[in-house]
Amino acid sequence: MRDWLREHPEVRTIRVAAADLNGQARGKRIPARFADKAVKSGTRFPYSVLNLDIWGEDIEDSPLVFDSGDADGILHPTERGFVPMPWLEGPTALLPIWMFHDDGRPFDGDPRHALARVLERYRARGLTPVVATELEFYLIDDSGRELRAPPSPRSGKRRPGADTLALRALDAFDRFFTDLYEGCEAMDIPADTAISEAGLGQFEINLLHTDDALKAADDTWLFKMLVRGLARRHGFAASFMAKPYDEQPGNGLHMHFSVLDRRGQNIFDNGGPEGTEALHHAIAGCLAAMPGSMLLFAPHANSYDRLVPGAHAPTGIGWGFDNRTGALRVPSGPPAARRIEHRVAGGDINPYLLVAGVLGAALAGMEDGIAPPPPITGNAYVQDLPQLPITWAGAIEAFATSPMIARIFPAELIANLLMTKRQELRYMAELSPEEVIELYLDTV
Structure with missing residues (x-):
């Protein structure tokens, strides 16, 4: 060093x-x-x-x-x-x-140590998780009374509407994205594909998978700092806030993971599209942990504004093959790359707690050998599925009483996070909607 x-x-x-x-x-x-x-x-x-x-x-x-x-x-x-x-x-x-x-x-109150503790349980079984994250964020002009998309440094014009996967939306902020990728290279953050997303001024960047889950969480934490900091240097804001605009899609943070054995083989791969029993047990563990884990996936007052039916964020506890309406998705592709995409979290999460919670739940499912419900097909929003907690207060209490959470995290961290969120819940009630946005825009 x-x-x-x-x-x-x-x-x-x-x-x-x-x-x-x-x-x-x-x-x-x-x-x-x-x-x-x-x-x-x-x-x-x-x-x-x-x-x-x-x-x-x-x-x-x-x-x-x-x-x-x-x-x-x-x-x-x-x-x-x-x-x-x-x-x-x-x-x-x-x-x-x-x-x-x-x-x-x-x-035990350090979230990075919480993830290291989960990974030690994997190592004891000769297993190594492989993790990647996808991060959505908005570029925002917050200089006026209302938030809006920033003008393009190239044309001086603002995007009039959403433009999913549009090269012109990326090109409009080419200098920012060039600086961002150069910053990622300097910081050893494996930034891969960038796309424009469905929201006005919204983008997504994927970070490549790694068999060092601590580094994956570090990369995600550092990337959020880098994006926010560089945006300010360019004269606008960048926000991972779950729902900065009422009328626009929220920011998600999807986590992909698979698991390698001692020989470096993916234990989710059986050579076919359906995957192994280990894959299904991991899915079952993630689903079983979802109600109690909601505080990790949606940790703030604004987080729950994103979780509404039909808004590209899951609301039901279900899974499917190559189905983006479910909470868990098993992507298509080569069997050797068989993995789980966890789609619940917002962009406002703590990466260490997210990765620890998801990997801990998957390991519990594999340890217990539990089976998931049948995979969903079609639109998950119109199906009769168990529902995720829809309020911050409900998520706090589910976290407090969850046996799965007690199995994944040390008691001191659980107690500290509960005290933190209960205090925030009390004081947040005193804020106006404008003050809530001002609080979260640059912090989360």
């Missing part, structure tokens, strides 16, 4: 940052000449910093605050090492970190 800084003498400042339970980057700015200390000895800040609400406030009555004297944890660099921050004016590097106790134990 120190070699990286020696190879980049232009970097004068660094940021050290960890993801809190809302996926917000919490950390410090340090002169580059003091970076060795952060690398070698770690960085200290309070445990409570990884358990702040969406406003950045302490959680009332949290045992991490006054009851413990607001004690410090120690944060060490992740395997990622330094990455550039190309959205800032001056040459700057980010050092991702995660939290431990002084005796070396992982802090």
Whole structure:
């Protein structure tokens, strides 16, 4: 890691940052000449910093605050090492970190450790998940009283309507997307295809699959920071908010995954389109966990505005082969690439909690050998399916009582997330719709 800084003498400042339970980057700015200390000895800040609400406030009555004297944890660099921050004016590097106790134990309230814990269960069985994410976001002109699509830097004109898979929509913001891909290359984020989406000023970029699920979550977390930061440099906003416009589609974040055995073979592949028993058990586990996991997939007040029938976001708990109306989709294609696409989450999620929740549920299904219901065909919105929680309060209580959630996540993280979301639920009731948008637009 120190070699990286020696190879980049232009970097004068660094940021050290960890993801809190809302996926917000919490950390410090340090002169580059003091970076060795952060690398070698770690960085200290309070445990409570990884358990702040969406406003950045302490959680009332949290045992991490006054009851413990607001004690410090120690944060060490992740395997990622330094990455550039190309959205800032001056040459700057980010050092991702995660939290431990002084005796070396992982802090159970750190969402990255929650994912590492799930992956350790896979490793104990000789299994390796392969993960990819697809991220939707809006480019937005938020300079006026109402949100609207930004004007094209090339033509000065605004898109008059949705233009799905239109090259001209991408070309209108060519300079932004060129800078974005260059930033991804510099940060080792495997950005693949970009498309224009169904919403006004909405786009999607796929990140390539990797057999390092921690890196996949890191990539997703860093990508969201990069997109938002670069958009501001270009004079507009970028938002992964689940539903920034009432009349436009929401932002989803789809997760694809398969699982390899010790020989590197995909355990979901049986040579045919239907997949193996392991695939079906994993599907069953994901479906069984969905009600309790909804708080991971839709963590904010605005998240539930996206989850309405017929709006390209699932509302029923069902699965199907190559069917985008279901909560889970088994894409078509070569059997060796047989995988599950989890379609419930919005763009406003914490990537570490999402990947941990989905992979943990799939593993539970495989461990228990449970069978899924029959696959759906046709339009899932008009079928008699069990329904996902449709309110934030309902999702919070489902998370609190779910045996599957208790099986996937440590008790401390569950308790901390519940305190966080119950506090946010209380205070969000005081906000106007305009204040809700202002809060979420740049944060999630």
